[in-house]
Amino acid sequence: MLDIKLIRQNPDLFRNDLQNRGGDPSQIDRILEQDVKRRELITRGDDLKQQRNQVSKELGQKKKAGEDISEASAQMRKVGEEIDALDVQINQLEADQKSILECLPNPAHDSVPPGKDDQANLQIRTWGAVETRPDPLPKAHFDLGEELDIIDFKRAAKVSGSRFWVMKGAGARLERAIATYFLDQHTLHHGYTEILAPSLVQKEALYGTGQLPRFEEDLFKCQDSSLYLIPTSEVPITNLHAGEILEMEQLPIHYVGYSPCYRSEAGAAGRDSRGLIRVHQFHKVELVKFTTPETSFEELEKMVADAEKVLQGLEIPYRVVKVCLGDLGFTAALKYDIEFWSPAQQRYIEISSCSNCTDFQARRAGIRFRRAPKSGPEFVHTLNGSGLAVGRSLVAVLENHQQPDGSVNIPKVLQPYMGGLTSLTRAQLAAK
């Protein structure tokens, strides 16, 4: 949600931002027109209310004194009707204004590169060696998974339909090992507090983090209870502090949460239709921070570094890109994606997305802090980032650590979580 006062002060900034990302800049002018009218009506209404309050008070005393107040009452009744009429207009204007405001995206940070889509994202750095044009081409994770009998897409489809998966034996354990490794790293070494939160939330929470009202079609909604399945644990975790005023000493807050994520993938028909890359349910370890406005960009850099470290631990080549304007999304002012190298697809695939949402979510969810006990509350900045997507991490491990004989080496950092297993082979797994 944007601040109407900021728009009033600097309309060009918002017009330009909308223009740059292909929006309609005239929405800003429409809002400003409504705003002028709204304020005019408020001033008129407030004058009448003052009059009513004063006269009503006097009437109370007169009535007590036994005077006849019927004439003055009737007159005030008319004032009351006038006030009601003005309030109706004001409410309508505010509702109109809000419905535009709540669908306008967070303006981009100055450093965000221009561009329409992910093609224009700016590569910041790479890590690890990438082998281009290998011969033969390494196997895709879905083939490997089925050959090793650790992922079963057919039976998943039988039970739940397309875009689902079933993990089995060492595959299920590997998924669990990856998640536990991520959580241990972030809690023990990176200073995050672990949160295990509900994966069903009310619509207010989704409004707070910006999924609603604009992106309802991406969500799964329960039919009988008005609850939604979360698309990411950013939703419950960021909303933990909704409506709160935090103390300065509490900041920054660092949370890490593990949860299932549910996405309807509406409009994604045909894209990444095989395998684990684009599915209706996956698991994710999510990093969430609440910071002061002056430290949020610095904290974003640290968050990206924390996510990179666990990927480095898995010995996966990757790159970090700064996401361009057109690909930035709704809530982020600045966003970095981490993309692992898929040797089978010979391309980089997103495995983490780290965003500084500045005060955009904080304003929607009412998350504030006090700089000093006597000062007025200000909105915090919220950040979130994957640290990392677990299913895609499993893809990265399978594809990057496969051996010519069809086996897959398990990265050292995961071995303690795999009950001593150091590699996945068909024979070895069959024996287990």
Added chain:
RNA sequence: GGAGUGAUGGCCGAGCGGUUUAAGGCGCACGCCUGCUAAGCGUGAGGGUCCAAAAGGCCCGCCUGGGUUCGAAUCCCAGUCACUCCGCCA
């Protein structure tokens, strides 16, 4: 699923039609006072709007939305959420 209770400021908590500008308390900050600390006294801490800004004024604000009234935290209706007891259940 059944029965009940409740939702008031940073927190606790009173008020149940008009001296409430939301009592009182706690916590916090600043100021005064004071060898120091404590105590005491004072001030301050939600949103909107007017004024170029500050100072200040006014309006709103007691879960949300409607209604009754000259006047609603208070009365009426609907909804949301929370809690308690019983039943069922991993």
